[in-house]
Amino acid sequence: MRDIASCLGEYAIKVSDSACSAPANQACRPSGLVPSIQDSVACLYKTKLSTQKQLLITVTWCKNPTGQGLSINIGDDPSSSSSALKVNTNSRFFRKTKGNRTFESCNSKIEALWDLSNAKYESGPEPTNGFYVVVVVDSEVGLFLGDMSEDVVAKKLKTGIPLAQFSLVCRREHFTGNTLYSTKAQFCDTGMAHDILIRCSGEDEGLKYPVLSVCIDKKKVIRVKRLQWNFRGNQTIFVDGLLVDMMWDVHDWFFNPASGYAVFMFRTRSGLDSRLWLEEKLVQKEQEKVEFSLLIYACKNP
Template structure:
């Protein structure tokens, strides 16, 4: 059965196992809107029955829309380039935001929800190009002749932070860019031993996780100093609980920012919370998880003395190369 050929199940809940994401990536960029810096969040979510991109503007919150990337996987069904106009008449009179996108034939790395090439997503404000991501510059130039579209005119936007929810049993893989270079990050956890691999080479081994379920160490990626934080309390405490997840942070420079979770991310974390509650867990959980809260606060306090919170830091890190990769590693049978 081809899922795209039939009606999709309700995606507002994650009650069924088919709606648990195979991969979920949230990228936080710093952009300019009307000469004011703000945060743009792109959330790429892939499940068995859906593949979506949620675009949101923060600080102040202006809008959030979700774009379906299905059925681009199938050669006989093709997405068409799309656009969306947003008129901010209530709080921002005479200000207009327009989105353009093309996910007709995107290419993806293995199991990734975020495309590697053959796509674009664009944001313009009152006819001025403010954000461009992708590589189909010529196609965009033909479609939007009034926008100044050229690599030398509009550079790659600064990526401040990246959150990824990865799913596996003992091994988890992510791909991230550290100061311009793309690397494959591997996390292996087996027999009480944690291994961190970068591009297939082991960078760190942590033994006796029963006692060292939280910690941080310094590693180097192509000569770049990276602070690594881990928190596998859920795994050590819950054993083989399928809903348990480890939290890992790779931090370069001053680190990044962490706007609140929304859309597919929020639904996934709520599902985790409800599963723990249904199982009679005795640990009070007032945030997505106690593990998440502690390791994020720890990572940020190591850089700024605790001046920012784990969910709504407002530091500007795009100019000095600061970047953080946050991995939620979910155990699956």
């Protein structure tokens, strides 16, 4: 599959407002399809220490028929085993839902603490409450996640450990199943979490040609007709006062069915005069302002 951004033109932008792009009664109405299964979620965080050193921390949650797992990677190479912590929560063979581990990566001393023993899950691999994950970098709290993490961080801070700045810059989600994908996203630190529904309708629903629909908070914001010809493209919407580019690439659904993967991306940007994200990196370490990206990799079963 070609890079999704390489097929998008700088001027191929259509701006719409999620609050007025569709009438209130024209909400997304999915058929009896069951939403696809979320197999894994990878969250990329940018941490800035008091020494001005910056690190990338990737937290990955995964789920398969044999169990669930958690991994933490430090640095810009998530495949590097030397900078990874992997926890298997499979209760049948090996279960380690609580603990801590110390290792070195990117010339820093890393301490990871986690407690998933009382974690609650919905349909995906990422816990919703009853857990914590804390990453300490060079004696600074570089990242903390979960509703139980504040108590752990408070204890650390009482011992004089400073709290570093961190922000979520990218979230990658993998789905398998049919052509209905449901997730949530928070596009800025001060914004609310929005429900996102991506749906591809086809001949089985009485349509002559496939149609791609994207809904945010049950309001239809994007509708792409004749999807087999418009298999790559982009539009821009407003969410929480931010410009959000939505890009799609469903080429392989039609022309490489053996793979069956499609890619959908939401990315915030600073203004109308800024360029779309073409070949730049997800995170520029020199850039103070952190933008957010949500990537959805969707596998359509035959």
